[in-house]
Amino acid sequence: MHSKEQIGHDEYQNTADWLMSHTKHRPLVAIICGSGLGMLADTLKCQDSFDYSDIPGFPQSTVQGHAGRLVFGELKGKSCVCMQGRFHMYEGHSLLKTTFPIRVFKLMGVETLIVTNAAGSLADGLQPGDIMIIKDHINFLGLVGLNPLCGPNDDKFGPRFPAMSGCYDKGLRSLLMEIAKQMGVADLVQEGVYAMVGGPNFETIAEAKLLHRLGVDAVGMSTAPEVVVATHCGLRVFGLSLITNKVVKSYEDSESVNHEGVLEVGRLRSHTVQQLKNKVQRTAGMSNAMANQQSIDLLFISLLILFLVLVVLIVLCWVFRHFKNRNLTEMRISAGQLPLRMVIRTKPEHAQQFMDHLMDRFIFQEETGPDCEEAFTEEHEQVTSNPSQSQKVIPKKMSQWISMALPPRQARKREMTLNSRSPCTDQSQAEIHALQQQDEPQHALSSCH
Numbered sequence: 001m002h003s004k005e006q007i008g009h010d011e012y013q014n015t016a017d018w019l020m021s022h023t024k025h026r027p028l029v030a031i032i033c034g035s036g037l038g039m040l041a042d043t044l045k046c047q048d049s050f051d052y053s054d055i056p057g058f059p060q061s062t063v064q065g066h067a068g069r070l071v072f073g074e075l076k077g078k079s080c081v082c083m084q085g086r087f088h089m090y091e092g093h094s095l096l097k098t099t100f101p102i103r104v105f106k107l108m109g110v111e112t113l114i115v116t117n118a119a120g121s122l123a124d125g126l127q128p129g130d131i132m133i134i135k136d137h138i139n140f141l142g143l144v145g146l147n148p149l150c151g152p153n154d155d156k157f158g159p160r161f162p163a164m165s166g167c168y169d170k171g172l173r174s175l176l177m178e179i180a181k182q183m184g185v186a187d188l189v190q191e192g193v194y195a196m197v198g199g200p201n202f203e204t205i206a207e208a209k210l211l212h213r214l215g216v217d218a219v220g221m222s223t224a225p226e227v228v229v230a231t232h233c234g235l236r237v238f239g240l241s242l243i244t245n246k247v248v249k250s251y252e253d254s255e256s257v258n259h260e261g262v263l264e265v266g267r268l269r270s271h272t273v274q275q276l277k278n279k280v281q282r283t284a285g286m287s288n289a290m291a292n293q294q295s296i297d298l299l300f301i302s303l304l305i306l307f308l309v310l311v312v313l314i315v316l317c318w319v320f321r322h323f324k325n326r327n328l329t330e331m332r333i334s335a336g337q338l339p340l341r342m343v344i345r346t347k348p349e350h351a352q353q354f355m356d357h358l359m360d361r362f363i364f365q366e367e368t369g370p371d372c373e374e375a376f377t378e379e380h381e382q383v384t385s386n387p388s389q390s391q392k393v394i395p396k397k398m399s400q401w402i403s404m405a406l407p408p409r410q411a412r413k414r415e416m417t418l419n420s421r422s423p424c425t426d427q428s429q430a431e432i433h434a435l436q437q438q439d440e441p442q443h444a445l446s447s448c449h
């Protein structure tokens, strides 16, 4: 157990600072090359490479097929960093040390980690030379408490209890399947579950049978701790296993696996793995910042479209209102010396009827009788002598005859409008406007003093 060991944030930061001061590259993608896959770095342009032994704080690689070099370079103009050689626990490194570079990459601004490894297949459909996209993993070391995250949690990197479901990015996995189809190598590529065992010995037949029964498709001695640490600190992860051998799981099988065979398959398939990795890397190299910029552009375009739709709607409303009112007759009534004016819009056939009621009920006072006529004259005098009183009396009078001139429903609405009309406020204007929208009979009123 290595849970007592701690690496302070400063140590990761010192290594990151040293690297950043020794290269102009600012990679967004980091790649860990598995056994025999160090050539994945070969296509990088403008390389800056550093032996692990020269990098402060970096562990040393001791396994054949793991060169022990960190290579910075460009692929299609995008910077990335490639580990030619990884660290395994069986070499004597603590799990925290085996994953040291991951946090350094995070501090350097890396956003995506591509892990590759050599692995033995347990699934019958996976043959040596095939490429397995890692869909998920079983971390046998982690299940028994051997985890690089054991010990005090550094909240600056991530939470105490990170979720691991979906740790292998779904989008990048589907992308690789697409790319494999386009490259005509789809029959070499399939998804599967990777299991990490401690090594360095290969599996016994009984262990192989157990792994097979547990649903493991391919087994190896690395990767899971790196993915745990990368997920903890928020990196997007993509993983590829190159199947270098079939794990012996029958007592009748006389074959056995060895590391040279593993490296040989790596060399033979290196070109295909490199092409697949390069294509994913190119896509992953599009930084979150660029993705965010695209989202902002999308938001701006959506708002613009929304604004245009609103303008079109407003214009349509205006046109509709204009056509709706075009056959209406407008009558303007001024109440004598008093500062009350009314505009009545109605259909021509109603206009005549309206005016008749006006004359009958308000001017000639036929229905209200001589008493009312007297009362009206009184009120009129009152109003003329006291203009502020007019603001109550005239609307009241008007509302009386309007109530009688219109069918009951509209009449009630007219009354409300007239009663709230004095003094003329924005609200009363809004109510008047609302009235103009009403159905038959089309009487719309507006008044202001």
Ligand SMILES: O=P(O)(O)O[C@@H]1C[C@H](O)[C@@H](CO)O1
Pocket: 033, 034, 035, 063, 086, 088, 116, 117, 118, 119, 199, 220, 221, 222, 223, 258, 259, 262, 263
């Ligand atoms: O670093 P990876 O996981 O690719 O290496 C595998 C596992 C052992 O280290 C080695 C066995 O041949 O290859």
